[in-house]
Amino acid sequence: MLTFLVRRLLLAVPVLLGVVFVVMLTIDLLPGDAVTLMLGEHATKDAVAALREHLGLDKPFAVRYLDYVSRVARGDLGRSIQQNRPVADELADAWPATLELTMAALVIATLLGIGAGVASAVWPNSLFDAGARLGSLFGLSMPIFWTGLVLIVIFSLWLNWLPVGGAGSLGHLVLPAITLALPSVAMVARMTRSAVLEVLREDYVRTARAKGLAERWVLGRHALRNAFIPILTLLGLQSGQLMGGAVLTETVFAWPGLGRMMVKAIFARDYILLQGAVLVFALAFVVINLLVDLSYGALDPRIGRQG
Amino acid sequence: MNAWARFRRNRLALIGLALVLVLALSAALAPWIAPYDPARQSLFEKRAKPGAKYLLGADEFGRDILSRVIYGSRIALLVGLLSAIIAVGGGLVLGTLAGFIGGWLDSVMMRAIEILLAFPYLLLALAIVAALGNGAINTTIAVGVWGVPGVTRIVRGSVLVLRETEYVGAARALGAPVAALLRRHILPNVLPGLIVYATLFMANAILLEAALSFLGLGVQPPTASWGLMVSTGRDVLLIAPHVATVPGLAIMLAVLAFNLVGDGLRDALDPRLRGST
Numbered sequence: 001m002l003t004f005l006v007r008r009l010l011l012a013v014p015v016l017l018g019v020v021f022v023v024m025l026t027i028d029l030l031p032g033d034a035v036t037l038m039l040g041e042h043a044t045k046d047a048v049a050a051l052r053e054h055l056g057l058d059k060p061f062a063v064r065y066l067d068y069v070s071r072v073a074r075g076d077l078g079r080s081i082q083q084n085r086p087v088a089d090e091l092a093d094a095w096p097a098t099l100e101l102t103m104a105a106l107v108i109a110t111l112l113g114i115g116a117g118v119a120s121a122v123w124p125n126s127l128f129d130a131g132a133r134l135g136s137l138f139g140l141s142m143p144i145f146w147t148g149l150v151l152i153v154i155f156s157l158w159l160n161w162l163p164v165g166g167a168g169s170l171g172h173l174v175l176p177a178i179t180l181a182l183p184s185v186a187m188v189a190r191m192t193r194s195a196v197l198e199v200l201r202e203d204y205v206r207t208a209r210a211k212g213l214a215e216r217w218v219l220g221r222h223a224l225r226n227a228f229i230p231i232l233t234l235l236g237l238q239s240g241q242l243m244g245g246a247v248l249t250e251t252v253f254a255w256p257g258l259g260r261m262m263v264k265a266i267f268a269r270d271y272i273l274l275q276g277a278v279l280v281f282a283l284a285f286v287v288i289n290l291l292v293d294l295s296y297g298a299l300d301p302r303i304g305r306q307g
Numbered sequence: 308m309n310a311w312a313r314f315r316r317n318r319l320a321l322i323g324l325a326l327v328l329v330l331a332l333s334a335a336l337a338p339w340i341a342p343y344d345p346a347r348q349s350l351f352e353k354r355a356k357p358g359a360k361y362l363l364g365a366d367e368f369g370r371d372i373l374s375r376v377i378y379g380s381r382i383a384l385l386v387g388l389l390s391a392i393i394a395v396g397g398g399l400v401l402g403t404l405a406g407f408i409g410g411w412l413d414s415v416m417m418r419a420i421e422i423l424l425a426f427p428y429l430l431l432a433l434a435i436v437a438a439l440g441n442g443a444i445n446t447t448i449a450v451g452v453w454g455v456p457g458v459t460r461i462v463r464g465s466v467l468v469l470r471e472t473e474y475v476g477a478a479r480a481l482g483a484p485v486a487a488l489l490r491r492h493i494l495p496n497v498l499p500g501l502i503v504y505a506t507l508f509m510a511n512a513i514l515l516e517a518a519l520s521f522l523g524l525g526v527q528p529p530t531a532s533w534g535l536m537v538s539t540g541r542d543v544l545l546i547a548p549h550v551a552t553v554p555g556l557a558i559m560l561a562v563l564a565f566n567l568v569g570d571g572l573r574d575a576l577d578p579r580l581r582g583s584t
Contacts, residue, residue: 018422022431026438137319141563143514145521146537146555153548164545244429248518252541263522266433278430 008293012286017069019282020275024065027271055081072279080273082265087276090261095280097167098257101249102242104177109184109242110235116185117192117231118224124197132189139186144245148179148252165254176253180245184238191234195227202226229296236292243281313575320571326564334380341374345531354547364549367539372550376557378531383561386447386526387512391505393451394512398458399501403489405459406466416459423456432515436524443532446525450512461504465497499576507569510562517558533558 052058056067071078077087116136120129155175156164163172199205200223208218247259254260258277265274314320333340348368357364363372405416423431435449469475475492483491517534519525526532528539533554540551 014418015422018419022422023434026434028438137563137566138559141510141514141559141566143517143521143534143537143555143558143562145518145534146552146558149537149541149544149548149551149555152544153552157545157548247429247433248521251522262430262433263524266524278434281430 005294008290012290015286016279016282020069020072020279021065023275023278024068025061027274028061068275077276077279078272080265080270082268082270082273087273090273091258091276091280094256094258094261094277097255098243098246098250098259100173101176101180101255101257102239102246104173105180105184105242105245106235106239108177108181109188109238112181113185113188114192114231117189118196118219120189120193121196121200122219129193133193136186136189139182142182144179144183145248145252147182148175148249151175151179152252165252167255172253176249176255179252180242180249183245184241187238187241188231188234192227192231195230196223199223199227232292232295236289239288240285243285310572310575314571317571317574319567320575323564323567323571326560327568330380330384330561330564333377334384337378337381341371341377343371343374345370345374345378346529347371354543354550356547357549357553363553364547366536366550367543367547372536372553375531375536376533376554379533379536379554379557380561382443382526382530382532383513383516383558386443386450386516387509387565389447390451390454390512390516391508393448394454394458394508395501395505397451397455398460398462399497401455402459402462402464403466403493406463407470407485407489407493409467413463417463420456420459424460429515429518432519433522433524436519441519441524441527443526443530446516446519449519450515453515454508454512457508458501458504461500462497465500466493469493469496503569503573503576506565506572510565510569513558513561513565533561 049058056064059067068078075088077091079085080087080090083090116132120132123129152164152175155162162175163169166172205218205222208222209215243259246257247262249255250257250260251263258280262274262277265271265277342362348370349365350368352360352365354365354367363376366372366375401416405413432449432453435452436445439445439448469492475488478488478492516525516532517537520532520534521538523538526535528535536554537551537558540547540549540554544551
């Protein structure tokens with residue numbers, strides 16, 4: 001178990017190095033120059049050159065990459081160009097809001113998605129199943145930023161139940177979390193339905209039924225437990241979707257998280273802040289999927305022993 | 308039963324196909340079916356409610372929303388189609404290389420793809436758009452490049468399986484040149500899965516274009532793009548909700564259409580997968 005954990009953590013290092021490389025390379029190709037943006041159109045050549053040197057932008061790409069990586073390894077993420085604050089502080093301010101939002105969405109996606117998927121599989125081709133499948137199709141097709149606006153119109157404008165945007169109370173969390181969760185609810189419901197249907201066709205389920213086991217035990221002990229492995233994999237991958245969706249949801253609801261900060265950083269050409277934000281997202285994705293891999297062992301003892 | 312006969316029996320897939328045809332027609336015939344010039348402003352009729360004159364209302368500049376939605380289908384379909392071509396073309400070449408040649412090339416490429424897929428979706432496209440700058444063409448490139456890793460992995464997977472089949476082995480033993488091998492034995496077998504993937508990719512490409520344009524990083528005003536229309540309507544959401552919500556409906560229908568057709572194609576081309584996600 002420990003060797004598995006260590007090996008997986010070591011495997012994450014090249015992935016993160018690669019992520020930083022890709023981000024820095026794309027930012028390096030930026031047509032808009034951060035320095036001119038900071039100093040304005042009329043800055044003197046000397047001032048621009050001085051600031052470029054100060055930011056290290058005069059050095060070749062490879063040098064800057066190694067420099068950045070070695071500083072990150074020592075915990076220094078640099079200073080935000082726009083705010084002139086340490087990037088680490090900016091990120092520390094923003095990530096709890098994003099974590100709160102994505103976790104709330106993940107909980108909704110898990111409960112609603114698995115619930116609807118299991119019900120669909122247990123009563124296939126029923127009215128509920130048809131409704132859930134149609135709902136999933138719509139859930140996958142709705143642009144997340146639009147869902148958010150529609151929910152605002154219904155629940156804030158017409159019903160006046162919930163705030164339009166911002167953060168601070170549980171009421172502020174409801175609409176963004178539902179908005180962010182909906183596509184994942186649809187994905188999880190579809191996946192759960194097919195996974196449970198698949199398992200219900202297995203011989204051991206027939207055996208369990210044949211020996212007279214109550215249906216809820218057949219489901220709980222045999223079917224769901226085995227269907228959970230593909231569902232769990234999907235939930236891990238969905239966390240990536242949620243982080244991408246968080247960029248849009250936070251923008252729609254003025255939610256003070258990493259996603260909104262990233263969009264602002266792109267517009268301000270604040271590439272140091274952008275790099276830091278992307279790194280946090282990538283790290284979170286790697287850690288979540290590591291946790292998913294670890295939990296396989298808890299669900300299926302065979303996997304743990306091989307690892 | 309052939310694939311078309313199976314597709315035809317799928318009612319949802321047919322609805323999807325009909326929607327795709329409506330979209331294609333509205334894109335092709337936009338100048339003739341749009342009631343107004345999509346750029347025509349009428350400042351007296353700012354944010355007009357849906358009614359007899361403007362069926363879907365007018366936006367914050369008094370432009371006819373219906374006409375802009377019709378013209379917007381051009382951007383959505385064009386960006387979707389071209390980016391799908393970029394994704395499939397790039398993925399086909401890279402995936403075939405990785406799967407057919409194998410060895411260290413395969414290992415390096417697969418690690419690189421894992422890194423790209425480790426990016427939360429949207430963030431990669433955001434990074435590319437940030438690097439290229441905004442506008443319709445750059446958005447298309449960003450969406451297309453975003454799709455390349457996924458296609459590459461699928462193509463590589465099938466090529467790896469096909470490479471080991473007996474008929475490919477036999478063709479090789481008979482001295483078939485690599486080009487013929489790829490064209491006659493590998494490509495035809497990769498294609499059905501790829502068509503399904505490309506159709507479903509179109510749905511995601513339309514969503515991504517809309518998302519990028521919504522954030523202000525995609526198609527730029529005054530071009531009529533659905534995502535951009537939602538974005539500008541957002542400023543008047545609380546006084547004129549129809550300005551933002553109506554174009555979003557168009558996005559949803561277009562995405563739904565391609566999802567339905569993609570699901571239908573998958574069931575028709577590979578009946579074993581029927582009903583799976």
